[in-house]
Amino acid sequence: MQEILQYLFSGITNGAIYAIIAIGFSMLYNSTELINFAHGEFVMLGSLCMVTFFGSMHLPLIPAMILTITCVAVAGLIFERLAIRSVKHPEPIVLIIITVGASIFLRGIGMIIWGKDAHSIPAFSSHPPLDIAGAKLLSQSIWIIVIFLVAAVGLQLFYKKTLTGKAMEANAISKRAAWIVGIPSKLMVMMAFGLSTAMGGVAGVIIAPITMSSYDMGTMLGLKGFCAAMLGGLGSLWGALVGGFLLGILEAFGVGFVSSGLKDATAFLLLLFILYVRPGGIISSADTNRF
Amino acid sequence: MLEVTRYRPMMIILSILAIACLLITTPAISESEKNTYKIGGIFAVTGPASFLGDPEKKSMEMVVDQINASGGIDGHMLEAVIYDTEGDPGKANLLATKLINKDNVIAIIGPSTTPTTLAVMPIIQRIKIPFISCAAGNKIVAPINPWVFKTAQSDILAVAAIYENLKSKKIKKISIISVNNAFGESGKEQLLSQAKNFGLTVAKSETYGAKDTDMTAQLTKIRKDNPEAIVCWGTNPGPAVLAKNMQQLDLNIPLFQSHGVASPKFIELAGSAAEGIMLPTGKILVASLLSDSDPQKEMLTAYISEYKNKYKSSVSGFGGYAYDAANILAAALKNSEGDKEKIREALENTEGYVGVSGIFNFSKTDHNGLSPEAFVMVKIKDGKWELLK
Known part of the structure; x- marks a missing residue:
């Protein structure tokens, strides 16, 4: 029982990280039908900015977080403006290859600024781990889950309650129809980029204290987040949540009950199975397809 | 024919140049008494x-x-x-x-x-x-x-150094956790094959990915067997994550690392979780601590x-x-x-x-x-x- 609970906690922590990354993928796919393979690199940027602001410059926690997320979002906007919008014939395959190129570029930038070594920062708060029936829940895990909930609820409110959010959703459903009613589609796409990369920044911020940040950490995280998004159903907020947590928890139980050598394999085999049974992901019916 | 005549002056110049080069370089070689x-x-x-x-x-x-x-x-x-x-x-x-x-x-x-x-x-x-x-x-x-x-x-020697130390502490049961790349695999192979020579039993041999963010699941699994020591084989940053996770889980088992993390960077990454960790290293890391009689x-x-x-x-x-x-x-x-x-x-x-x-x-x-x-x-x-x- 104690073990099962511990595996579950470990899974939930990793799952929340995967879910936030998956939301970034999903959001952008929704607005632009583009899969941003540089997304993991924005997570890396977030994590390393946090190392600079919180670890080296010793800013208070909240300003450091806000500054980091702003930096990453600005990087995302610059990326959209310079690399994506300037493409003459924006075919999906061209854009996707551009994002792959951008990921290599960003990794290089990260290596030049922060060096090749890994960095670590202290946990956000130094509470001892919570003891629940013999299993330990780390204080950083609680931070991760709380920040994740704030981000998810905030996004949901933004899309459903604000005019800008509704305009973005409209633009996602039909660019042409949105344009006819006077929604500036270019601005909306830009905002989607900003929001999506900001989510990447959030993911980077929350994982910086539990793992070591280095310039090459983004690729694997991006891949896991992408899998989570596919698992849940690309383009759906709830799909990203379900996919992320499922992937994280399955990985943890895979380690516990199958083999740690097969950790990634256990999760990816399930992904193959689900995609075989439900090619669109777990949540993929027409009306839940959009935010 | 026209082509050939046009190139003839060029050929002559090139030949002269080639001969000149030979003349210049030959004395240079014979000048130095012995070749490098x-x-x-x-x-x-x-x-x-x-x-x-x-x-x-x-x-x-x-x-x-x-x-x-x-x-x-x-x-x-x-x-x-x-x-x-x-x-x-x-x-x-x-x-x-x-x-x-x-x-x-x-x-x-x-x-x-x-x-x-x-x-x-x-x-x-x-x-x-x-x-x-x-x-x-x-x-x-x-x-x-x-x-x-x-x-x-070779890692053979590093494993031997760790096992010597375990033997002197009369430790009998250990668990291994290694990174799943060439470095970890080779270390794991040595750890498993040499264990017998030192009277050790390996309760569990787990692995982790080089970029893993959390290893509490592996540690939970290892904890079940109550090993007397844990040996971790990897290069930064994985072993530092493991050390932090052990601290968070309150796992008070002696932790041994490989020579792969023998650098000040490891202490910086693991912070307070690095306390008490033992590892083999080449002498250069501790040169100033060596006794003067050390050859x-x-x-x-x-x-x-x-x-x-x-x-x-x-x-x-x-x-x-x-x-x-x-x-x-x-x-x-x-x-x-x-x-x-x-x-x-x-x-x-x-x-x-x-x-x-x-x-x-x-x-x-x-x-x-x-x-x-x-x-x-x-x-x-x-x-x-x-x-x-």
């Missing part, structure tokens, strides 16, 4: 393994400069031809061929990693040229290839200060692999007159050479030449290294 010895170096100077290759290149250049400054070897000057493999086995193979065919080197030092070394070895075997690798993998010298030597300590102390102090003065950067044990290789090679070049078979024989008969990585005694059956004494066990206390006896 060209030795090749191939290191991963850039790329992911540059933390190995960069100090190796610098150390090799340092040795060559020192030898030339003191008059060379038997009057022959040394010239180092160094290329960058970028850690790519394919490139390493091409560059080794280039060193042999184009640069006509008489011996090769490097490459930095086990995969690149294994890629170069078939050429060495065919061409028969003295070769000293700076990589750790034991496969390089087992089985023995007459032309291949290596200066980096390596003098040479280590000299190497560290020379390197720091010349390159204004902190020293690592990795440069020492190339430093030892270049010095051993220089010693073997004496009285060889550049004959490859003579160099090889001299290398194989190297005895009692005191180097950065240990004391080398090469023989027909041992082309690494180091003993477990090449490693010392250290413990991290108050964020500093402490020698264990």
Whole structure:
């Protein structure tokens, strides 16, 4: 029982990280039908900015977080403006290859600024781990889950309650129809980029204290987040949540009950199975397809 | 016909130039009394393994400069031809061929990693040229290839050093967690195969991914067996994550790490979780703590200060692999007159050479030449290294 609970906690922590990354993928796919393979690199940027602001410059926690997320979002906007919008014939395959190129570029930038070594920062708060029936829940895990909930609820409110959010959703459903009613589609796409990369920044911020940040950490995280998004159903907020947590928890139980050598394999085999049974992901019916 | 006549003046000029070149260069060769010895170096100077290759290149250049400054070897000057493999086995193979065919080197030092070394070895075997690798993998010298030597300590020795320590603590049951790449696999193999010789049983052998963010699941699994010690085999940052997770789970089991994390960076990454961790390391990391009677102390102090003065950067044990290789090679070049078979024989008969990585005694059956004494066990206390006896 104690073990099962511990595996579950470990899974939930990793799952929340995967879910936030998956939301970034999903959001952008929704607005632009583009899969941003540089997304993991924005997570890396977030994590390393946090190392600079919180670890080296010793800013208070909240300003450091806000500054980091702003930096990453600005990087995302610059990326959209310079690399994506300037493409003459924006075919999906061209854009996707551009994002792959951008990921290599960003990794290089990260290596030049922060060096090749890994960095670590202290946990956000130094509470001892919570003891629940013999299993330990780390204080950083609680931070991760709380920040994740704030981000998810905030996004949901933004899309459903604000005019800008509704305009973005409209633009996602039909660019042409949105344009006819006077929604500036270019601005909306830009905002989607900003929001999506900001989510990447959030993911980077929350994982910086539990793992070591280095310039090459983004690729694997991006891949896991992408899998989570596919698992849940690309383009759906709830799909990203379900996919992320499922992937994280399955990985943890895979380690516990199958083999740690097969950790990634256990999760990816399930992904193959689900995609075989439900090619669109777990949540993929027409009306839940959009935010 | 017109074409030919148009090119004729050009041909004449070129011929004159060619002859002029010959006239200029020929005296230059005969002028110096003895030809220079060209030795090749191939290191991963850039790329992911540059933390190995960069100090190796610098150390090799340092040795060559020192030898030339003191008059060379038997009057022959040394010239180092160094290329960058970028850690790519394919490139390493091409560059080794280039060193042999184009640069006509008489011996090769490097490459930095086990995969690149294994890629170069078939050429060495065919061409028969003295070769000293700076990589750790034991496969390089087992089985023995007459032309291949290596200066980096094998993980066999690191495992032996840890197990000696466990044995002295009367520990019987351990669990292993290793990273799932070549370094971890090779370490795991040694840990499992040597356990019996030291009367140890391995309760669990777990793995983790090099980029994993959380290892509490593996630790939970390990905890079930109540091992008396945990041995972790990996390079930064994984082992630091593991140390942090152990602290968070309140797991008070002695933790042993590999020599792969033997650098101040590990203490920085793991923070307070590094306290009490024990690991084997080459002596260079703790040179200032060694007793004055230690045979390596003098040479280590000299190497560290020379390197720091010349390159204004902190020293690592990795440069020492190339430093030892270049010095051993220089010693073997004496009285060889550049004959490859003579160099090889001299290398194989190297005895009692005191180097950065240990004391080398090469023989027909041992082309690494180091003993477990090449490693010392250290413990991290108050964020500093402490020698264990």
